[in-house]
Amino acid sequence: MNAIELRGLTKSYQSFQLGPLDLTLPMGTILGLVGENGAGKSTTLKSILDLIRPDAGSVTVLGQTVPDAYPSLKEEIGVVLDELAIPGFLDAREVGKLMASAYSNWDEQVYQSYLAKLDLPSNKKYKDFSRGMKMKLALAAALSHHARLLILDEATSGLDPMVRQEILDILYDFCDEEHAILLSSHIVSDLEKICDYIAFLHKGRLVLVEEKDRLLERFGLLKCSEADLAALDPSAVLAKRVHHYGVEALVERDRMPAGLTVDAVNLEELIILLAKEK
Amino acid sequence: MKSLLLLDWYTLWKQLKLFLFFIVFYAAISLAGQSYSFLGFSVLFLCMMPYYLLQLNDSSRVDALLLLMPVGRQTVVTERYVTALLSAACALPIFLAAGLVMGVEAVTLLALQLAAGLLVLALLLPLAYKFGATKSRMLMLVMLALFFSTSGIISGLLTEDNGLPEIAIDHWVGILARFALPAALVLLGVSYLVSLRIYQKREF
Structure with missing residues (x-):
């Protein structure tokens, strides 16, 4: 089964057009979506997540057509977006409670183990976190409800090399036959380290999609x-x-x-x- | 819905403590002084609570976070209107206390103010969903100005010697009070449908 299938995905704005985009993320793989700022990476991810509505084309996630399969299908998707939207007045413990009330398969034990592993304080307010800590918290939340698909948008940008490596290691461990990751970034070296497939998006067009090793x-x-x-x-x-x-x-x-x-x-x-x- | 209510609770407790304090404070000084004037503020603050919550959510882009979770767009809008009803229901103890301390006339006036507050909310929520909380803030100020001038006129008619026959004023205020609240609730229902339509198309 494919984790994500995009067919003829199109979205137009006044000064920018995305697509038509055809893209497949097979299960058990990590696909790196690379492109310059404004290439359409976030628009693609937001279309998959139904945060924006495509003008044309179809989106299938974990074998189900979206947005029809949402919101219940979102139980299976963990998301980390660049523009973080966790309210600043919440601490990690309260974020956990909020997530637990939203996800039926929330695993508090897994969440606590990630907080400990990533060295995140449970009583410090989110607004007082560094960018690296914010990203790690978002990742801990995304990984604590047994998601099968992870979607990350610029999850490693603006982070120091050690935190980036820490995040990449977690992502690498996450991906097996039953899981898949779609990771967008303009830090190509990060994608080179962990991705199986590379999709290069340039000015809204998919220039190439290929297995990383074959590409090189x-x-x-x-x-x-x-x-x-x-x-x-x-x-x-x-x-x-x-x-x-x-x-x-x-x-x-x-x-x-x-x-x-x-x-x-x-x-x-x-x-x-x-x-x-x- | 549970996660949204929990988030609202956190927001209310951590961000709007002062707001809660003013509701209690105005009600207390009004009841102690047996005067209508500040009770209206408490009722209005309660009516506007869902809008302030929406404003805070909007400024921190919380809706985008909610929609990444297994929460539908319809649920997000429904919860906001449920909060409106819960908030309005919190005015009932104020009504009760006003009735006991100041008599039925005070309850009539408060019912009108509650209806006006809900009407303002019914108009504001779809605008906030359409244009965002920042742009809708100016409209809120205009509506609040209208609210206060209207309640000022009604309060004046009830309390001052204005030369108008008292029976006629009581008659019209009584009719208004009887129909204003159900009418405001109907408008809130219409507002919900409009907000839902807007929110289904909104992009984040």
Whole structure:
């Protein structure tokens, strides 16, 4: 079963259009939705969660059509959004009580264990938390009602490397055959660490969706002169960056002539080059 | 619904303690002095409570959080109107005390003020759902000004020597009091349906 299926998802605003978007998140995998600010990542996530209404297309979550399956289906979804909306006057204990009254499968023991594991005080007000603590609390709440799908929007942005790693470790442990994660971020290095699939969204369009490992195998970085580049099949060259000493090009490894050295490319370089070209 | 009521309780207790204090304070000084003037404030504060709760929720974007939980849009709106009715019901002890201390005339006046407060709320809630709490605040101030001037006129008619025949005034105030509260409740029902329609389409 797929955790999420988007088919022809479209949403238009005055100066921005998302889609049409086709995207699948298989169960048991982590999909990283990457893109620059304003690329449409949050709009996509909000469409999935029915916080905004798409103009066209269909959204299926855990095999059920939404928004018809909401609100009961939200029992199965844990969400951490960038724009946190937990009232500042609540402490972690009260947040737990609030969640317990909303989720039928809320597990107070799991919540308390996450508070202890993430070193979160239960009697400190949310507004006095640091950004890292706020994110950790939101994550603890999202993981304490036995959700099968986690949706996170910029959950690691603005956090120090240690907290980011802590969060990534928890997400990595969460994802097994019965669970899935959709994680949007513009911190590509975080996505590279844990994602199975990468979807690159640029100016509202899905530029690529592929298995991360295959993506890194398929593409490489060719450093050569402009004349050498001109001799190559243009369709095998996805993007290029011209320097005063030559050209750096993102190419399809398999389609390069023998004898050329193609270096490995990391996800961040790949995304930056693609974004620049598009 | 339970989670929404719990959240409202937390908000009320932690953010609106002063508000609760003024309701009790105005009622107390009014009853002690046997004067109508401050009782109206208590009744009005009670009527406006759901709007203030909505305002606080709106400013911290709590609705977005609620809709991420297994809580439907209809439940969010329904709970707000249930709070309105619960809040209005809290005015009953004030009515009772006013009746005992100041007589039936005070109850009539308070019934009119409660009806006016609910009417203001019925108009404000859909506007707050449509335009957000910040934009609707200006409209609230206009409505409150209308509320106070209307209650001032009615209070004046009842208490001052204005040259009008007393029987005629009592007659009209009696009729108003009899129909105003049911009419306000009907309008609150209509307001609920309008709010629901607006909220179903709202984006976060």
